[in-house]
Amino acid sequence: MSSHIIFGAGLIGGFLGGIFTSLGQDTRLVCRPQTQKKLANGLRLTDYHKNEVNIPKLYFIDSEIPPATDNNMHCRFLWITVKCTAIQKVSNDIKPFVGPNTIILCCQNGLGSEQIIKEHFPNNQILRVMVPFNVAEPAPGHLHRGSEGTLHIETSVEQPEVITELVEVLDSKMLPVKETKAMLELQWAKLQLNLGNSVNALADIPVKNMLQQRGYRLVIAALMKELLKVTDSLEIQLPKLTSLPARYLPLILSLPNFLFNLVANKMLAIDPTVRTSMWWDLSQGKNTEIDYLNGAIIKAAQKHEIACPANTRIIQLIKESEIANASSLPRKRIEATTLLKEIA
Structure with a gap:
């Protein structure tokens, strides 16, 4: 079981996946073939404070090969980083990665898109994530965080200790993280x-x-x-x-x-x-x-x-x-x- 799967690893998802990997977290990225090609030789992350981290190798799940249906594809934390407009389709695509203990984290802008995920996975914890910053791609294999803000993860009612521990692990110089009871x-x-x-x-x-x-x-x-x-x-x-x-x-x-x-x-x-x-x-x-x-x-x-x-x-x-x-x-x-x- 992978600890983290980033589904839709574009700019935001790629940045999160790079940070998670740099922190020693077992992380897999699901992204478009052209994105995977750009990241084949690793990833350079920078931010507006001039911090920098280089990740020599990332790990991917091939989006063009149907994933196995056994439990080996299940993850503990599934981060959905696609746009709101893609959530309906994604709710079907993520099924092979969702096990009974998977916590699904929705990182979309705006309001209400997580309801679609809740309808498809009524027995899983669905938590909202607020991503406040912008990420740009100055060059292939280089993602740059260009603005301020702390990533917030919704507090879990069912397993509060799990999210508290997750926040403690992920909170870092290039990715400040907090949990919140006031997500709305x-x-x-x-x-x-x-x-x-x-x-x-x-x-x-x-x-x-x-x-x-x-x-x-x-x-x-x-x-x-x-x-x-x-x-x-x-x-x-x-x-x-x-x-x-x-x-x-x-x-x-x-x-x-x-x-x-x-x-x-x-x-x-x-x-x-x-x-x-x-x-x-x-x-x-x-x-x-x-x-x-x-x-x-x-x-x-x-x-x-x-x-x-x-x-x-x-x-x-x-x-x-x-x-x-x-x-x-x-x-x-x-x-x-x-x-x-x-x-x-």
Whole structure:
């Protein structure tokens, strides 16, 4: 039995798998053949603090060969690191790796995708994981963590000692890890930060460059204000994930550039090449996770009769970009002033 299987080892999954391996954990990666080829000679991991670790050898489970159905393929911890849009298919693909004692850890952005896994595996523990940072691929075989944040694992009600021990093993310099009993609140707080994903995808520029332009920040602030109306209605208090409290983020983002640069220096302390996962999805012609991000806000807002025009319009613009991708039409970058008018 492998201790860890990372299913969908792309950027985030590859980074986690590399860290786990560097910590001496028995870890296997399930990934696309082209990803396995890039990692055939090992993996270099770096972060924005200039930390570095090199893993000379990774271990894979071939995704193109149907796995055996015996217990040898079962693992203790199965980490699902695919996008929300792939969860339905993955719920069938992971069956050979799930035994009666397997704990399944869902690392998706947004809200609600873990329910699909729970429906397929009602007898297993399904725990949510909040991954707060971005990972980029500067070169084949090199993954770079470009932003701050602590990975949080949901506390297990059935076996709390198991997750406590897991956190103690994994918590490290390049991967800070904690457990939490307040995962729903954390997910909403992460969702607030993820509202920059769609704006970055439409802006078609690196995140740092986007945040340096007040027009784009005003768009993100408008999206966040709508989210805060929804969380107020749900009586959810958002925890602090960054150096700034969640409720103050729209105000800080709305500041003129010279003031923003003074008070939000940590927000800008990110790798200048980092782009969001939604940008990568559109760039690679894939459908995005917009329904699980901004769409989750709309879904909750409708139940409480809260209008969210900014998020509604952003969803429409992302959907239009997805349609353009499907039709092989050229991608259009939306300038800050234009995007601000779109949501007004």
